[in-house]
Amino acid sequence: MSNPDSFIDEVTEEVRRDKLFAMMKRYGWIAILLVLLLVAGTAWREYAQARDAAKAQSFGDAIMGALELQEPEARIAQLESVQTDDTGAKAILQMLVAAEQGSEGNDAAAVAQLQAVADNTEVPKIYRQIASYKALARGADILTLDERRAGLEALAVPGQPLRLLAEEQLALVDIEAGNKDAALERLKNLVQDAEVTAGLRRRASQLIVALGGSLDDLTVQDS
Incomplete structure (x- = not known):
């Protein structure tokens, strides 16, 4: 260059x-x-x-x-004193308090606590559903039969995470209402559901037998 x-x-x-x-x-x-x-x-x-x-x-x-803590009253008081800004954490606290109240036989207070969680639209949906289920399952002496049935039917919609547990409670509501045939039909469907857990299938099977039903004609799916 x-x-x-x-x-x-x-x-x-x-x-x-x-x-x-x-x-x-x-x-x-x-x-x-x-x-x-x-x-x-x-x-x-x-x-x-x-x-x-x-x-x-x-x-x-x-x-x-x-x-x-040893005393239920002390456990409830201590749980109620726990501070948190998280909505989900507050819901968990309320459900724990409700469990303690229920174990003490205070079903009215427990159901009220659980319904407060279920009605709070700021709480994550799964927590609201769990609280609603627990309130409906515990509220036999607090809520009317129709209230419990309506609430459980809302939880028993296909695709909902608590569907099968709600179906089990609906069978109990049918029994309480004197409709044994409806209860047996619901329980048999539970036993044959592909998503049912072993524990729920066992409970449903025992209840079928207790109601005078038969398991011989049921097709059980592997869960």
């Missing part, structure tokens, strides 16, 4: 370098800002994760401490 060509190449490279430095001088702050934002975002995420983990551990420790 001739000296003129080499000189031109050197000049061209110098111009390119000058343009690059000029762009870095003009826009380099953007790259620095992006790096700072990335670092800050990572630090905040790690902080938030550590904070949430600490809150969850503190919440769990408080619950365990309450449940280890």
Whole structure:
């Protein structure tokens, strides 16, 4: 390559370098800002994760401490004193309090506590359904037969996670209403359902036999 060509190449490279430095001088702050934002975002995420983990551990420790108390009244009082800003966690606390109230024979208070969870639209749906199921299952002396049937039928819709448990309770409602044939039909369908658990199938089978029904003509699916 001739000296003129080499000189031109050197000049061209110098111009390119000058343009690059000029762009870095003009826009380099953007790259620095992006790096700072990335670092800050990572630090905040790690902080938030550590904070949430600490809150969850503190919440769990408080619950365990309450449940280890000997007296039911003390357990209820301690559970009610646990503080949390999380809606789902509050629902869990209410259901635990309801369980303690129910174990003490205070079904009215337990059902009221559970219905409060079931009616709270801010609570995750699965918690609301669990609370509703527990209230309906426990509310034989609190709710009317029609109220329990309507609530359980809403939970027994295909695709709902508590469908089979609600069907079991509906069979008990049928028995309570004196409709043994409807109860037997519902229980037989439960036994043959492909999604039924072993425990639920066993309970349904025992109830069929207790009602004078037969299991001989049933086709049991593997669960």
